[in-house]
Amino acid sequence: MKQKSITIYDIAKEAGVSSATVSRVIARNYPVSAKTRKKVLDLIDKYDYQPNAVARSLTKKETKMIGFVLPDITNPFFSQVFIEAEKYALTKGYTLILCNSMNTSEMESKYLKILSERQVEGIILMGGRINKKLPDAVEVSEVSQVLDKLPVMMINGKIDGLHCHSVRTDEAKGMELAVNHLVRQGHKKIGLIGGVNGITTTDIKVEAYRNLLLKYDLTFRDSWQIYSGFDVQTGEEAIDKLLMLNKDKLPTALIGINDLVIMGALKACRRKRIKPFDFVGFDNTDLAKNSSPEITSVSHPYSQLGEKAIDLLINASKSSNESKDILLDPYLEVRESCSITKL
Template sequence: MKKENVTIYDIAKEANVSPATVSRVLTGNAKVRPQTTRKIVDVIEKYNFRPNSLARSLFHKQSKTIGFILPDINHPFFSTLVQSSEAHALELGYTTFLCNTRNNSENESKYLQSLVEKQVDGIIYLGGRINDTDTDQEYAEEMKTVMERIPVVFVNGQMNGVDAHIVRTDEESGIEKLVELLLNLNHKKIGFLGGKEGISSTDVKRNTFVKMMENKGISVNEDWVLGTGFSIESGEEVAGQLLNLKDRPTAVICANDFVAIGVIKVLTKFGLTVPDDVSVVGFDDIYLAQHFPPGITTVSQNYDHLGQTAINVLVNLINEKEAERETVIPTSLVLRDSCRIFSE
């Protein structure tokens, strides 16, 4: 037989089975004895009746696909992390589905169901409902139902009552590094800007900031702890609120680099210089942080390490191997030119 002319009937004849049995193996709609399945798959691979990867996946019950669910592909944190993760997944033989929920819980549910229907081997979950400090029990039950069928790895998030595998960066340590840096630069009047209350990443960063300041014997001025979101526009908004205060901080820690960019834009617009008048530091180390004047001091989330680890944990789960329940990826301080020594 010529490979390009092989039909399901040819496969059935050579494997000494009925065409219906071959069809059942191809669709996976009914049970076929393992030894019969193996024989059929061998013939399929011999004649390349389907791509070899598909033939093997039929036998091993794997689709060699992974789904990503994330809230906003436009945000550099998520897009950079997905690029790192996707590249590593491809090296391991997995292709990916990208599901951008646009910060909509209903879309999250639709994508979860869609990925189950597509029979992906596993799911990497970023942001959205896994970042809510208070877990919605309906969402938790939905997640547990999905995890009964497909392994799921949470990145930088968790859900109360859901026993998921988690890979996260050490955000607490990142904030501690920033506070230590500013204190060493003689700053005592430090604010925290950006993020939203009820979002776990914000709560972790703010709480760590307050705890660090208190441990150093420095009180936190609540007027300098402001947050309306994670965007450049939200950074502009909170910077405007700071400018209306008579007593202002000499340095601010921002929830992410987007907020830091917005803060610097507004401060500069109204005649203040960063870092001469106010020191500004960010978090995430997105691509723009390096290039937005004056160059933003920030904390790197170590995207390659984070993404590769998440994929490795998921692939281990897919292959029914042991995997760490929680893996913490270290952060690192990236020094640039947006902060300086404060002098009275």
């Protein structure tokens, strides 16, 4: 018999037992004599028989699959968290199904429906609606409906009023690490670029930044805090706007809402042939490590984010109904972009 055509019925026929007996040997959920068990297992080994995963999931009422919805897999922050979660999930016998919503609520909605229908054991959400300060009622309702069927886990975001687990980096503390480092370097004029008002990850950083400037009695100017977006192009645009609004009173250091924004800022400064700033990024992605100069950046505890998310989701049915919100500490990776003060 060819390996590709082997079925449970073939194994049963050669062993001289019923297909139900073979199923019991595989599932180990019913007593079978040692002699019969050995005969079946020897044949399974002989033909390298792999039980059909779908059939097994229907029998056990589990699929060992977890849906993972994120807005943009090309963003190194999202991809790094996904990779860490995927690596850990595999050690637990689970497979992640990646759904890239391409930064649209409509695609998020579509994937939530698809994953629920495909009987995943839970869904992990990153970005999108869980980072909106005011998600619309439909977006909230859709997640609530999923929660009625299966557990939902949120990474670096949450939706007020929904009781589900979340794990996130303490981004306010991350901003504190960045500002503290720049102050120790002698900076008194610090700006912040990137992000979008109303996105919680931006709002948290902006509020922390402003509070820290007050704490250190440092100069704050509205024109030194530039909303622009989250990618390289918007980092370039932020520099253009900063220079336009501050022709004679520029900050000496800039913190980026993420590493992509800082990459854009560096690009704009090179294009304009100016070197007025020390830079600190956020996310500590490979871009920061491989840039020239290498960028000092606030790092998420990526492994912990991925592992905690998987553990909480897997154990959701075993835990109490009380939702858990785990806050993890970031750290600062110091590199060339602000290791020497340029004052």
